[in-house]
Amino acid sequence: MPSSSTTGRVRRSAEERRIEIGEAARDLALAEGLDAVTLRAVAARIGVASGLVAHYIPGMDDLVADTFAEIVGTELAEVRALLPDAPAPERLGALVRTSLDPARAEVTLVWVQAWALGSRNAALAARVREAMDAWRRVIADEISRGMAQGSIPEGEAEPIAWHVLAMIDGLGAHALVGWGPGIDAVTPVLRAVAGLLGVPVARLGGG
Amino acid sequence: MPSSSTTGRVRRSAEERRIEIGEAARDLALAEGLDAVTLRAVAARIGVASGLVAHYIPGMDDLVADTFAEIVGTELAEVRALLPDAPAPERLGALVRTSLDPARAEVTLVWVQAWALGSRNAALAARVREAMDAWRRVIADEISRGMAQGSIPEGEAEPIAWHVLAMIDGLGAHALVGWGPGIDAVTPVLRAVAGLLGVPVARLGGG
DNA sequence: TAGTTTGTTGATCACGTGATCAACTCATCG
C-alpha cells in the first residue's frame, strides 16, 4: 500500500521538478561520477517514476552535459571566491593550492570523465571546452594583472595560463587512481609555476 | 579453399586465438576507445562468435585491463626508443616533444579513459598505477643521470619527474576535447620543464 | 459540483552489455 493516507506522491510545479532533477543529477555525479547520472538513478533519488525524469529533459546526454557545466561552474566560482586580496603572484599560488586540495577529488572525477565522454557526447564536449576556456581566462587575467602591476615579468599570459591548468589537471587525474600518495604535490607545482611566471617561489605565498 | 566452401570458418590453436583476440582488443581500443572493447565488438572484428571470445578470457574487465597495459607498455617502449644519444637534458626534451606529438592522440584517449574507468575496474586501476610508475621511473632515471653527470643541478628527481608527467598528461587530456588548438604546446612546456630542472631552455635541444 | 488542465505513473519497447552452455565441426590419433 501507498505510504500515507492516500498516496505518498507529491505534486510539484514543473519548475520545481526541473530544479529537483538538476540537483539530483548533480549530487549523483559528485558522489558516483558522471556515468552514474542515469534516467532511473535520478528518478530513484528523488523518489519518482523514471518516465517523469524523461518527461522533463530533452535527453540524457543533455542532462549530463548540463550537470557537468553546473558542477564545474560552481567549482570555478568557489575557487575564485577563495582568492586572497593580495598581489597577483600570491593569488595564483592560492589558486593552485586550492585546486590541488584533495577535497576536490569529486570534481576531478567529473572532469576526467567529461574528457573521456566528450569523445561521444558532442553537447558535453562543447561544455567542456567552455569550462576550460573559463578557467584559462581566470588564470590568464590574474597573470596579466600581475604583468601590468609589475609583479610578474612581461610575457604572454595565455600560454602560461594554459600550462598551469595542464599541470593542475594532470595531477588531479593522477590522484584519481590513487597514484602519487605520500608525495607533497603542492610545493613542486608551485616551483614549476614560479618558473613559468618568472617569479621567486616565495612570491606565491602560502606556508 | 582450404576449409570447405560451405563455411569460411578457420580453426586456430588456442594460443593463436588468444593473440588474435588481444590484437583485436588493442586495435579497437586505439581506434574507438577502451569502452569499445566489448565482447561482441572483439568477436566481430576477428569474424568469430561472441562466445569464442568469452571462452578465452576470464572476463571483459581483465581483457580491458590487459589491453590498456599492452598499449601503454608499447607506447613507453616506443618513446624510449626515440630518445637521442645525447646528454640528459636533451633526451628529456625529446621525450616531452614525442609525448606531446598529436599523433599520439589515440593513446591519450586510452589513458584518460583508463583514469576514469579505474574508479570501477580494480584490475585496470592497478595496471594504470603500474604504467604510471614505469613512466615516472623512466623520466626520473633520465633526470638522475643528468644530475650525476652534472648537466642538471642536484635535487630530487622523483617529484620533478612526477610533474613533468602531470604536464604531459594534462595537455593530452585537454587536446582530447579539441581544446588548445592553434597554440604551440611544446615551447611553453619545454620552458616549464627547464624551470623544473633548473637548466636553460636551449639545453633541452630540438628546434 | 463538474469539467479541464497538468503532473505523474508504470508498463513496455528496442537495444546493448557480459556470461553460459549444449550442440556442432573438424583435425588428429589409434
Add this chain to the structure above:
DNA sequence: CGATGAGTTGATCACGTGATCAACAAACTA
C-alpha cells in the same frame, strides 16, 4: 575407418540503458 578431443557456434539468460505513451490522479477552474 572410427573414436577422441579441441575449437567453435549460436541461442539464450539476466540485466541495464534511454525512450515512449496510454492511463491515472491531483489541482485548478467555471
